Amino acid sequence: MMRQDVLIYLLFVCRVLPAALTAVIQTQQTVLAAVGEDAEFSCQLLETKDVLQVTWQKISHDVGTNVATYNKYFGQRVHDGFTDKFEFKYTGLQNCSIVIRNVIEQDEGCYRCLFNTYPEGAFTGRTCLQVYELHEPVVDVRESNSTEEWVVSCSATGRPAPTVTLSVSQQDLNFSQYNTVSVSNTNATFTVTTTAVLSGSRKHSTQVGCAARVLSAPQREVMVMISEVKQVHAGNDDNDDDFTWIIVLGAVICVCIVAVVTILANRKKLL
Ligand SMILES: *[C@@H]1O[C@H](CO)[C@@H](O)[C@H](O)[C@H]1NC(C)=O
Ligand SMILES: *[C@@H]1O[C@H](CO)[C@@H](O)[C@H](O)[C@H]1NC(C)=O
Ligand SMILES: *[C@@H]1O[C@H](CO)[C@@H](O)[C@H](O)[C@H]1NC(C)=O
Ligand SMILES: *[C@@H]1O[C@H](CO)[C@@H](O)[C@H](O)[C@H]1NC(C)=O
Numbered sequence: 001m002m003r004q005d006v007l008i009y010l011l012f013v014c015r016v017l018p019a020a021l022t023a024v025i026q027t028q029q030t031v032l033a034a035v036g037e038d039a040e041f042s043c044q045l046l047e048t049k050d051v052l053q054v055t056w057q058k059i060s061h062d063v064g065t066n067v068a069t070y071n072k073y074f075g076q077r078v079h080d081g082f083t084d085k086f087e088f089k090y091t092g093l094q095n096c097s098i099v100i101r102n103v104i105e106q107d108e109g110c111y112r113c114l115f116n117t118y119p120e121g122a123f124t125g126r127t128c129l130q131v132y133e134l135h136e137p138v139v140d141v142r143e144s145n146s147t148e149e150w151v152v153s154c155s156a157t158g159r160p161a162p163t164v165t166l167s168v169s170q171q172d173l174n175f176s177q178y179n180t181v182s183v184s185n186t187n188a189t190f191t192v193t194t195t196a197v198l199s200g201s202r203k204h205s206t207q208v209g210c211a212a213r214v215l216s217a218p219q220r221e222v223m224v225m226i227s228e229v230k231q232v233h234a235g236n237d238d239n240d241d242d243f244t245w246i247i248v249l250g251a252v253i254c255v256c257i258v259a260v261v262t263i264l265a266n267r268k269k270l271l
Contacts, residue, residue, distance in 0.1 A: 025125035027113065032217055033103045035133045035159075040089060042097035043113035043125040051093035055114040056086070059126075064112055068098055103131050105159075105188065130215065133189055134158040137212045139224045144197065150226060153195040156212030161190035163214075169207040173200035198226075 026044040033039035045051065053071035057064030068078045068086050076088045085107070089097040093115075100107055110128040117123060137156040144151045152175070156162045161182050166175050175196040183191045198208065211221040 025113070025115065025123055027125035028127050030128050030130055032130050032132065032215060033100075034217065035104060035131060036102055039100045039103050039107070039129055040097060041100075041111055041113070041127045041129075042090070042095070043115070043127075044095045045093075045115045045123060048094065049115065049117040049120065049123070051115050051117050053114075053116045054091075054093060054096040055116065056096075056098050057112045057114065059110045059112055067111070070096055100129065103129070105131055105133075107131060132159060132214045132217050134162060134212060134214045134217060134220055136220050137164065137210045137222050139208065139210045139222055141208065141224060141226050148199060150198040151195065152198050152208055153193055154210035154212075155191055155193040156210075156220070157185065157189050157191045158212065158214045159187075159189040160214060162192050162212040164192050164194040165211045165213070166194060166196055167209040167211070168198060169209070170200070170204070173198055173206060175199075 024045060024047045026046055027042065031039050031041060041056075043054075053069055055066055056068045058067050059065075066079050067082045068076070068088065070076045070088065070091045070093075072093065076091050078086050078088070085101055087099050087101065089099045096113065108129055108131045110126055113125045113127075115123040135157045137154050139152065139154045142151045142153075152166060154164050154166055156164050164180070168175065175198055177197045178194060179196070180192065180194045183193075185191060192212075194210075205225060205227045207223055207225055209221060209223050211219045213219045
């Protein structure tokens with residue numbers, strides 16, 4: 001009985017199995033991972049079959065290269081040349097998952113899991129790995145020539161090119177005159193810089209945010225506090241002018257009241 005099983009197993013391992021049967025395998029279509037992170041792929045055979053071996057392959061130019069195999073006789077095995085990168089996370093003949101350690105750009109591509117069954121053949125699932133890179137954005141704030149404006153710029157580096165978005169916490173302040181420049185770096189990343197003019201009052205401190213996004217990965221955001229301008233010329237400030245007028249008016253009214261009272265008192269004395 002045992003010998004027969006081994007024979008069937010060997011038959012399947014030695015044969016090139018047609019990779020046509022899909023649909024009964026549940027797997028992720030795309031896995032997104034940041035450079036340096038680990039990526040996990042899992043495949044689950046939804047129907048119970050007599051599985052002899054689970055094989056993981058890396059596909060390049062439509063050709064699959066065996067990366068790792070699991071079967072009930074020899075257990076799990078990561079093939080030569082892949083041992084630094086791949087390891088099994090969960091092994092089972094119906095449900096199997098692997099982890100790619102410390103992903104780099106070269107790990108990007110599609111992978112296949114094959115459930116080799118008897119007598120039907122191989123059921124395959126396909127998952128593609130998308131590797132991205134995203135660094136924390138850097139915000140720079142400059143005072144513009146106008147006392148009502150700031151020039152805010154934000155830079156973020158990533159692959160593919162990130163989208164950079166500026167935001168402001170205060171309702172009465174708005175960004176305008178957007179300008180975005182994208183520079184490609186030698187390592188296939190892009191540095192995107194968005195510059196905009198923040199208009200509105202510069203009298204209060206306000207918070208400016210910058211968010212960088214790549215694909216559907218979690219965004220990276222930084223917040224910067226812009227504090228109020230120190231040198232405000234008193235003559236140009238409307239509020240200071242109003243206050244001066246109130247004091248002057250008050251003083252004039254006081255002097256008038258004192259004068260009227262004095263005149264009235266003097267008149268009474270005379271009468
Ligand atoms: C199969 O594996 C996935 C992920 O490893 C897990 O979420 C799921 O519960 C497993 N299913 C079974 C039937 O073991
Ligand atoms: C600010 O002033 C400088 C020189 O006075 C000028 O070259 C520059 O264009 C001005 N910038 C803005 C935004 O008005
Ligand atoms: C790619 O280049 C950018 C800009 O020179 C740098 O910030 C980033 O760290 C580089 N990425 C890698 C993975 O070396
Ligand atoms: C900023 O935008 C909001 C809404 O779009 C608008 O109500 C407000 O008047 C704008 N403020 C300035 C200073 O332009």
